[in-house]
Amino acid sequence: MPRIQDISHAEQVAASQIDDLDDAISRLQKVAGIEDGGVASLVFSGVDDAGRDSYAIWKTASTFRRRRMIMLWLSAEAAAA
Numbered sequence: 001m002p003r004i005q006d007i008s009h010a011e012q013v014a015a016s017q018i019d020d021l022d023d024a025i026s027r028l029q030k031v032a033g034i035e036d037g038g039v040a041s042l043v044f045s046g047v048d049d050a051g052r053d054s055y056a057i058w059k060t061a062s063t064f065r066r067r068r069m070i071m072l073w074l075s076a077e078a079a080a081a
Helices: 009-016 021-032 037-043 054-058 063-080
Strands: none
Touching: 009 021, 009 063, 021 054, 021 063, 037 063, 054 063
């Protein structure tokens, strides 16, 4: 069972400063004991209205927007648990 509550605010902020989306998410998954990346794959698999995928969005997003993306993913993880 994932331990989403184990991910601190500081860890979320630190992850939002990592330019590599996979690296940022995998660090948080390790903290929370998430072994299946299925929910993250679903959350980060979309494209925006301009046709950019999540990786392109992440690379150009502010840390604030990245943190919002992380919070959306963590909410989905919690709902799936």
